[in-house]
Amino acid sequence: xxxxxxxxxxxEQNDETFQEKGYDMSRSNNPPLTPERFDAMMAGHGKVWxxxxxxxxLGVSVDKARxxxxxTDCPIYRPDGESYFAFRxxxxxxxxxxx
Numbered sequence: 001x002x003x004x005x006x007x008x009x010x011x012e013q014n015d016e017t018f019q020e021k022g023y024d025m026s027r028s029n030n031p032p033l034t035p036e037r038f039d040a041m042m043a044g045h046g047k048v049w050x051x052x053x054x055x056x057x058l059g060v061s062v063d064k065a066r067x068x069x070x071x072t073d074c075p076i077y078r079p080d081g082e083s084y085f086a087f088r089x090x091x092x093x094x095x096x097x098x099x
Contacts, residue, residue, distance in 0.1 A: 047085050047086070047087055047088075048087070048088055048091070049084075050083075050085075051065055051066060054076055054085075069084060074094060075091060075094050
């Protein structure tokens with residue numbers, strides 16, 4: 001068996017495995033990936049804990065994220081006065097207003 005035939009057999013086996021699990025592998029059934037759809041896929045509804053993680057989500061330094069947290073319109077929270085957290089979806093929405 002040559003390499004191309006072997007790779008083709010593996011692809012067919014993978015497709016069958018995905019189909020058994022209920023995944024639709026045909027691209028025609030998937031909606032186009034728009035910026036809004038990508039944001040929704042990546043955002044999730046989870047919390048981002050810690051200033052370093054929030055800064056990473058925003059693409060800024062920790063010091064800049066700390067300064068953002070002092071702004072009243074910024075969705076970075078400190079309920080206990082020490083720990084920082086934010087919701088991913090709120091951060092993305094807030095960033096979109098800052099364009």
